[in-house]
Amino acid sequence: MPNILPFLKSLLSVPGLSGYETPVARLIEAEWRPLVDELSLSRLGSVHGFKLGSGTDPRPSVMLAAHMDAIGLMVSRVQDGFLRIVAVGGVDPRILPGQAVVVYATGGDDQIALPGVVLMPHTRLLPQGEGDGVVDMEHLFVDVGLLPSKVANLVRIGDLVSFGTEAVEMSGETVSGHSIDNRASVAALTFCLQELGSRSHTWDLWAAATVQEEINLIGAATSAFQLRPDLAIAIDTTFGKAPGVNDWQTFPLGNGPTLGHGPNIHPYLFKRFKELAERLEIPYATEIMPKSSGTDGMAMQVTAEGIPNFVMSIPIRYMHTPVEMAALKDIQRAGRLLAEFVASLEADFLNAISWED
Amino acid sequence: MPGTLPTIGNTQFKLLEKLCNACAVSGDEGEVRKMVLEEVKPYADEVKVDALGNVLVTKLGSGKNRPRVMLDAHMDEVGFILVSDDGDGLYGFQTVGGIDPRHLPGKPVLVGKEHLPGVIGMKPIHLANEDELKRKPSIDSLRIDLGPKGKAKPGDWASFATKFKHVGPSIMAKAIDDRIGVATLIELVKNAPANIDLLAAFTVQEEIGLRGAKVAAYAFEPDIAIAIDSTPAHDMPSHDGSESPFYNTKLGLGPAIYVYNFATIDDPRLVRFLKETAEAENIPYQIRQPGGGGTDAGAIQRTRAGVPVVSVSVPHRYTHSPISISRVDDWKNTLKLLHLALERITPNLFTGN
Amino acid sequence: MKQLIQNLTETFSPSGYEDAIRDLILAEIKPLADETRVDTLGNIIARKGEKTSNGQRVMVAAHMDEIGLIATHIDEAGFVRFTTIGIPFPRYLLGGRVRFASGVQGVIGSEKPDKKNEIPPVDGLFIDVGALNKKDCPVNVGDVAAFDRPFVEMGTRLVAKSLDNRAGVAVAIETMRRLGGGPNEVYFVFTVQEEVGVRGATVSAYGLDPQVGLAIDVTPAGDTPNSIRRDIALGKGPAIKIKDSQMLADPKVVAWMERAAEKAQISIQREVLTSGSTDARAIQLTRSGVPTGGLVLPCRYVHSPSEMMDYGDVENAVELLTAMLNGPIDLG
Structure with a gap:
C-alpha cells in the first residue's frame, strides 16, 4: 500500500489560500505527473489530471474533485508597524488571539515570508464593552516583530497571512495541522490515482484539485463546466466527533469515510458506493445532508444540463482551526474506495443511473 | 390555430x-x-x-x-428528512425547505416510500414549565414517532400527512x-x-x-x-x-x-x-x-x-x-x-x- | 466628461427598468464602437477593436442600473408603501425625494415621527406624492422610483445620486473614445441589474465568453470622520480590487493593472473590502472561468442621494484603463 503521509505533510506545509493556490498546485502537479496521462491547469488555476480509460470511443468520463485551497487571513491595513487583518474564507475569530502566522510580504523585490503573531489588544485599548467577550477581528492585529518603517516598506494591503502551525503526527496514526480541510482529500485523491496505476478502468477519469471552494465553489463550478464529465464526485472533509461535538452531524475518526445522502446526491450513486464499500469491507458511515452538502458537489451537480453527483467526506476534528486532525486510515480508505468505484464503472453504467424507480 | x-x-x-x-x-x-x-x-x-x-x-x-x-x-x-434513530420508533429529523417550527408540534406525518404513519408529539401542557410554554420549539428538541416498533431509517424523507379536501369554493391540502x-x-x-x-x-x-x-x-x-x-x-x-x-x-x-x-x-x-x-x-x-x-x-x-x-x-x-x-x-x-x-x-x- | 457624468446621473434607471439610461448610452457610444447590440436582458454590448494574434478578448463591465424603490401598496389615504430595489439604506431614504418613471415626484416620510433618534425600517417608511386619497394617487402597485437629486460640483469633488455607477459608465465611454488600434477585442458591456445580484453581467459574460474580465465600479471611502476602518481615500487615485466580500481578484489581473499604473505613472490604491461586491464576481464564474479584476472608484456616502467622488480619480481611471487596454495584455 502506498504511503501517503509524506505527501500529505508537504501539502500541509504550504499556504495556498483561496485565490492564491499556486504553491499547493505546484506540489500536486509534481505528485500527479507520473500518475496521469495529461496534466493541465484551468483558467482559474485548478489542476486537471486526465487518465485515459480502456473502453471504446466515445468513453464516458467521471470527475473526482477535491478542493486544494485553504482559509486564512489578508492584510487590510498597515498601521504603525501593526497589520490589520480580514478573513479569507470562514475563519473563526475565537482561534486567533496568540496564533502563530506567516505573512507573505510583497512590498520588496521578492515575496518574503515573515513569521508573526495575532495579538489581542489590552481591554483598555478596545471600545468599551468589547474587551469582555470574543474580540472582533477588526480589533486584532498581526505583529511581525519588525520596526514600523521596515514593515511599511515590506508589507502591502492585500498581502496574505497563513496559519503558522506545522503538521504533526499524533498518536493512533492521526495527523494535525492547518488546511487538513481539504488537503486530506487531495491526499485521498492522490492515493486513488496511485491505486489506479496498476488497474484498468473503462471510463476516462478527470482528477481535479479545485481552487476557491471556500469562497463560492468557483473552481468546481468552472472546472465541471470545462470538463463536462458524465459523473461528478466531490471529496471533502466533514465533522469528526470530539468533545461537545457528538450529534448526527459528526463521525468518529478512524472509522472510515462518510457517504453522502440527500438532495445533492444522486441516489443511485449512493447505493453503488454503499454496496461497493460493503463488498470490499471498507468501513463507512452514512452522512445525511438535508439541504445541501456545502461542498464542491453543490456546484458540480447544477453545472450546464446537470451532472449526477456524489459526495464522499473524511471526518476531521476542529474544522477551520489551525489544528485540524484526521486519521490516515480514513484518507487511505477514501482513496481506495474511489479507485474501486472508478475501476468498477461499466461501459453502460449511465444506462443504469435512471430515476425510474 | x-x-x-x-x-x-x-x-x-x-x-x-x-x-x-x-x-x-x-x-x-x-x-x-x-x-x-x-x-x-x-x-x-x-x-x-x-x-x-x-x-x-x-x-x-x-x-x-x-x-x-x-x-x-x-x-x-417542503418537508423533513430523518437524521437519527433514537430507538423505540423515535427519530430525530431536520426540515427541508423553509418550515416554521411552530407549525410542527402535534402534527401527523408520513414517512418514507411506504408512507408509514408518524406523529410529531409535544410535552403535555400539564408538565411543561412556563418557559417551555412560551418558547418557539427547536427542531432539535422534536421527534418523529412511528410507534415502538417503527421501521424507518435515517435518510428517509417525511411529509405532512394532510388529506386533500374540496370544500365549497376552496381546496384544503x-x-x-x-x-x-x-x-x-x-x-x-x-x-x-x-x-x-x-x-x-x-x-x-x-x-x-x-x-x-x-x-x-x-x-x-x-x-x-x-x-x-x-x-x-x-x-x-x-x-x-x-x-x-x-x-x-x-x-x-x-x-x-x-x-x-x-x-x-x-x-x-x-x-x-x-x-x-x-x-x-x-x-x-x-x-x-x-x-x-x-x-x-x-x-x-x-x-x-x-x-x-x-x-x-x-x-x-x-x-x-x-x-x-x-x-x-x-x-x-x-x-x-x-x-x-x-x-x-x-x-x-x-x-x- | 463632467457634462456626461451629469447627464448620466440625472437619468432615471433603477434595476430592471434601464430603458432611459440605455438610450442615453447608446446615443453616446454608437459613433465610438465598431459594433453595438442589446441582449435579451437589456445589457448593451459594444465592441471596440479586432483581436490580433497577440490580443485578447476582454470584457469591461460597467453597470448602468441604480438602486431604487418599488410601490407595494397604496393605502386608503393615498400614501405609497414600498420595498427596495437593491440596497438603499433607510437612513438615507428618510426625508429624501424620489421620482417615478411617470415623472410623479414624492417625499419619503416615516411612521412614528416622534421617535426622532430612531431610524425606522423600510416597512415603517412611505412615499407621499401629495395625493388626497387612494383614488387620487397616480402611483400603482409595481411602479418603480429612484432618487431625485441634481448633480453638483464642489471644488474637485463631484456630488450626485447614482455616481455608483454612472461614473464607472463615464469611465468606460471615455476610454472607448481614446482607445484605438490596440491588439485587443474589447467588449464594453453596460450591464443591467447589478444592484440586485449582478444578473446582467452573469448572462452577458456567458454570451461573450471573454478571456479576461474587468468590472468598473465604486468602492466606499474610509476618509470621513469616524468612518469605517479603510485605507481608501478620495483623490489618491483609482483603486485596484484585491478582495471583496464575494471574490478574490485574479492575482494575474492585479499584476497587469499594477504594471500598467506604474508604467503610466498613475497613483493607485489597493482595495480590500469586507462587504459588497461587483460584476467582476459574475464574470469570474462564467463558463470555464475567466481571470477577472476590478477597477474601482473611491466614493463617499455610497447608496445615498449625494454620493461624492474626486474628479481626478475618475480622470485617472480613464488614463489607467486606456493604458491597460491599448497594448498586449500579459497575464503570465
Whole structure:
C-alpha cells in the first residue's frame, strides 16, 4: 500500500489560500505527473489530471474533485508597524488571539515570508464593552516583530497571512495541522490515482484539485463546466466527533469515510458506493445532508444540463482551526474506495443511473 | 390555430388530489415524477428525466418561426428528512425547505416510500414549565414517532400527512405549493396551442435554492419562460384591525402576476403582455406585492446568455404549513390566463409587430 | 466628461427598468464602437477593436442600473408603501425625494415621527406624492422610483445620486473614445441589474465568453470622520480590487493593472473590502472561468442621494484603463 503521509505533510506545509493556490498546485502537479496521462491547469488555476480509460470511443468520463485551497487571513491595513487583518474564507475569530502566522510580504523585490503573531489588544485599548467577550477581528492585529518603517516598506494591503502551525503526527496514526480541510482529500485523491496505476478502468477519469471552494465553489463550478464529465464526485472533509461535538452531524475518526445522502446526491450513486464499500469491507458511515452538502458537489451537480453527483467526506476534528486532525486510515480508505468505484464503472453504467424507480 | 381551452372538472380535481397527497420532498420527488410522467407521456413529442430528476417535456407546435416557450412548475414540497434513530420508533429529523417550527408540534406525518404513519408529539401542557410554554420549539428538541416498533431509517424523507379536501369554493391540502402549478402545467401540455414549442419543466429542488430549474433552463435554451407557482396570501385582519399594507396576495382576486421579488425582476414586457391578455379576455388578475421570496424564474432568467421571464401564481393561505387553502376560481383563472397568453405569443412579441 | 457624468446621473434607471439610461448610452457610444447590440436582458454590448494574434478578448463591465424603490401598496389615504430595489439604506431614504418613471415626484416620510433618534425600517417608511386619497394617487402597485437629486460640483469633488455607477459608465465611454488600434477585442458591456445580484453581467459574460474580465465600479471611502476602518481615500487615485466580500481578484489581473499604473505613472490604491461586491464576481464564474479584476472608484456616502467622488480619480481611471487596454495584455 502506498504511503501517503509524506505527501500529505508537504501539502500541509504550504499556504495556498483561496485565490492564491499556486504553491499547493505546484506540489500536486509534481505528485500527479507520473500518475496521469495529461496534466493541465484551468483558467482559474485548478489542476486537471486526465487518465485515459480502456473502453471504446466515445468513453464516458467521471470527475473526482477535491478542493486544494485553504482559509486564512489578508492584510487590510498597515498601521504603525501593526497589520490589520480580514478573513479569507470562514475563519473563526475565537482561534486567533496568540496564533502563530506567516505573512507573505510583497512590498520588496521578492515575496518574503515573515513569521508573526495575532495579538489581542489590552481591554483598555478596545471600545468599551468589547474587551469582555470574543474580540472582533477588526480589533486584532498581526505583529511581525519588525520596526514600523521596515514593515511599511515590506508589507502591502492585500498581502496574505497563513496559519503558522506545522503538521504533526499524533498518536493512533492521526495527523494535525492547518488546511487538513481539504488537503486530506487531495491526499485521498492522490492515493486513488496511485491505486489506479496498476488497474484498468473503462471510463476516462478527470482528477481535479479545485481552487476557491471556500469562497463560492468557483473552481468546481468552472472546472465541471470545462470538463463536462458524465459523473461528478466531490471529496471533502466533514465533522469528526470530539468533545461537545457528538450529534448526527459528526463521525468518529478512524472509522472510515462518510457517504453522502440527500438532495445533492444522486441516489443511485449512493447505493453503488454503499454496496461497493460493503463488498470490499471498507468501513463507512452514512452522512445525511438535508439541504445541501456545502461542498464542491453543490456546484458540480447544477453545472450546464446537470451532472449526477456524489459526495464522499473524511471526518476531521476542529474544522477551520489551525489544528485540524484526521486519521490516515480514513484518507487511505477514501482513496481506495474511489479507485474501486472508478475501476468498477461499466461501459453502460449511465444506462443504469435512471430515476425510474 | 387555437388549442382547446382547458377546463377544470372532475378529472382535474382528482389529479390535483393525487398530486397533493403524494409525498415529494426536495431531493425525493419520485412519487410526483411518476404521476407527471404517466400524465404527459401520451401528449408529448419528447419526455426526458435529467440528471437531477427534472421531467423535461417537449411539445412541438406547427408552422414556422415558433417561439420556444418554457413553462416551469416545481414538483418538490417542503418537508423533513430523518437524521437519527433514537430507538423505540423515535427519530430525530431536520426540515427541508423553509418550515416554521411552530407549525410542527402535534402534527401527523408520513414517512418514507411506504408512507408509514408518524406523529410529531409535544410535552403535555400539564408538565411543561412556563418557559417551555412560551418558547418557539427547536427542531432539535422534536421527534418523529412511528410507534415502538417503527421501521424507518435515517435518510428517509417525511411529509405532512394532510388529506386533500374540496370544500365549497376552496381546496384544503398540503403542498398546494406547487402541486397546483404542476396540475396546471399538465393541463397546458395536454392542450398546448400550436403557435409555440412548449417546453415544460417539472422541476426538482425549488424549495432548497431553485436548483432544478437552473439545469432545466440550460437544457431547453428557451426564448422566454414563465414560472407557474403558488404564492402566499396574508389577507387576514391585522391585530388591531387597521389597514394592512402587507398581504402579498388575496384569495379570490385571480392569478397573481409577479413584478419584482428578491430573486427576479420580471421582464416588464412580459408583465405588460400578461396584463393585456387578462384585460382583453376579461380574466381577473392581481399584481403580487413586490418583494419577498422568488420562484424558479430567478434561476431561469440567469441561464446562458439570459432569458426573459415572468411568474404567475395561484395564491394560497398558510404557506409551508400542514394545511394550505386556495380558491378554485383562482386556479381556473390562472389556467385560462396562461392558455390564452400562450396562444397570443408571436415571434415578434417584444417588437410589437 | 463632467457634462456626461451629469447627464448620466440625472437619468432615471433603477434595476430592471434601464430603458432611459440605455438610450442615453447608446446615443453616446454608437459613433465610438465598431459594433453595438442589446441582449435579451437589456445589457448593451459594444465592441471596440479586432483581436490580433497577440490580443485578447476582454470584457469591461460597467453597470448602468441604480438602486431604487418599488410601490407595494397604496393605502386608503393615498400614501405609497414600498420595498427596495437593491440596497438603499433607510437612513438615507428618510426625508429624501424620489421620482417615478411617470415623472410623479414624492417625499419619503416615516411612521412614528416622534421617535426622532430612531431610524425606522423600510416597512415603517412611505412615499407621499401629495395625493388626497387612494383614488387620487397616480402611483400603482409595481411602479418603480429612484432618487431625485441634481448633480453638483464642489471644488474637485463631484456630488450626485447614482455616481455608483454612472461614473464607472463615464469611465468606460471615455476610454472607448481614446482607445484605438490596440491588439485587443474589447467588449464594453453596460450591464443591467447589478444592484440586485449582478444578473446582467452573469448572462452577458456567458454570451461573450471573454478571456479576461474587468468590472468598473465604486468602492466606499474610509476618509470621513469616524468612518469605517479603510485605507481608501478620495483623490489618491483609482483603486485596484484585491478582495471583496464575494471574490478574490485574479492575482494575474492585479499584476497587469499594477504594471500598467506604474508604467503610466498613475497613483493607485489597493482595495480590500469586507462587504459588497461587483460584476467582476459574475464574470469570474462564467463558463470555464475567466481571470477577472476590478477597477474601482473611491466614493463617499455610497447608496445615498449625494454620493461624492474626486474628479481626478475618475480622470485617472480613464488614463489607467486606456493604458491597460491599448497594448498586449500579459497575464503570465
